Amino acid sequence: MRIGIPKETLREEKRVGLAPVGVDALTKAGHSVFVETEAGLGSHFSDQDYINAGATIVYSAEEVYQRAELIAKVTPLTEETADLIQENQIIFSFLHLSVGKKYIIDKLLEKKVTAISYELIEKKDQLPVLQSISEIAGQLSIQVGSKYLKSDVPSGRGILLGGIPGVAPAAVVILGAGVVGYNAARAAYATGAQVIVLDKDLRRLRRIENNLSKNITTVVANPMTIARGVKFADLFIGAVQIKGEKSPHIITEEMVKTMKKGAVIVDVAIDQGGCVETSYPTTLSDPIFIKHNVIHYCVPNIPALVARTASYGLTNASIEYITSIADNGLGNALIGDVGFSKGVCTYKGTCSNEVIAETFNLEYRRLHIFSTN
Numbered sequence: 308m309r310i311g312i313p314k315e316t317l318r319e320e321k322r323v324g325l326a327p328v329g330v331d332a333l334t335k336a337g338h339s340v341f342v343e344t345e346a347g348l349g350s351h352f353s354d355q356d357y358i359n360a361g362a363t364i365v366y367s368a369e370e371v372y373q374r375a376e377l378i379a380k381v382t383p384l385t386e387e388t389a390d391l392i393q394e395n396q397i398i399f400s401f402l403h404l405s406v407g408k409k410y411i412i413d414k415l416l417e418k419k420v421t422a423i424s425y426e427l428i429e430k431k432d433q434l435p436v437l438q439s440i441s442e443i444a445g446q447l448s449i450q451v452g453s454k455y456l457k458s459d460v461p462s463g464r465g466i467l468l469g470g471i472p473g474v475a476p477a478a479v480v481i482l483g484a485g486v487v488g489y490n491a492a493r494a495a496y497a498t499g500a501q502v503i504v505l506d507k508d509l510r511r512l513r514r515i516e517n518n519l520s521k522n523i524t525t526v527v528a529n530p531m532t533i534a535r536g537v538k539f540a541d542l543f544i545g546a547v548q549i550k551g552e553k554s555p556h557i558i559t560e561e562m563v564k565t566m567k568k569g570a571v572i573v574d575v576a577i578d579q580g581g582c583v584e585t586s587y588p589t590t591l592s593d594p595i596f597i598k599h600n601v602i603h604y605c606v607p608n609i610p611a612l613v614a615r616t617a618s619y620g621l622t623n624a625s626i627e628y629i630t631s632i633a634d635n636g637l638g639n640a641l642i643g644d645v646g647f648s649k650g651v652c653t654y655k656g657t658c659s660n661e662v663i664a665e666t667f668n669l670e671y672r673r674l675h676i677f678s679t680n
Contacts, residue, residue: 308633309339311375312357313368314346317382318607319591321349321614322621324379324399327360329622329629334361338633343371349611350618372396379629381621382608383407389414395655397421397637399629401440404652405666406553406580412653412667419656421637425625427550427660429646434550436628438486439620443610445490445546448573449479449498451609452542455571455595455602462597464569466541469499476500480536482528482557482582483546484511487575491544493519505536533557538565545574547582553666558583560599568600578607641676648674 340362377397402424425436458465470476479495484506505528512525554576576582610617631640641648657672664671
């Protein structure tokens, strides 16, 4: 199979769809890989690294799309990249189509593209590809939150997360105890901060107490406890994720108004619309804004801050799915893995994801896969 790796162009993105180690695995299995020149530069992978792995370097995004049967990328499609997609192509990416533009979904349907969203692929009740990125986002949420609590930031509260003897540590309040929340709690607790985690799922809260520490306060999430937690927080982490759907605005503007002056919100759910009513997407070069005296950090691609680690993590998690299609054909790969097939959003001109169909008022058709043997 012919696989293409384009250079990412969205929001100062420095990650790449496959690290050279993934390319090496594909070329050694007999597949052809076309990498756009400098696609890996942001992750410190040179063109020569890809050449050594057996790839062919091409010099435009257009050529990547024209030569490849399968495209592996990182960020959601833009209108420009949607125009480059070829008829009957296979696209792997974090697509987030339910919060995207209708133009993009229309193009995918028009071109009979099989669009597979990494964030929707399942395995044993987990989201294996999303998990690798969520682990990074959870840890980074504490690092960036700590940065904006410092005094050298306009309106910063001037607080050290771990405090010192005789001076209380910062209060870190985390809404959501999934992969992002768990990793945020672990990172925050390691600094010595006072950590409070809210979630509706008692199993997730027990996991935090059992695996991390009973010194982390766990609270069942409801409107009253959430409002109290937001008001108490020096650093608030929004780690709410609903698979394939737009995040609900659980934190209202009125709640934000009750927060301490100079408190920090890191809305990790912003790539799905955000869980804070006052949030809107920001960029790595201009990551914050202040509303109601509260600092908001709302970067959708926060793992791009550690592009090399993130690219390796994505490669480790995604290569088995790319290899499965390349080795066995699309139909056989999806038939053999129900969890994998749940990532398919569009298939041969039909919308096979019910949430996306409902969002854009499209006809929904259940995925019907036939063996390509």
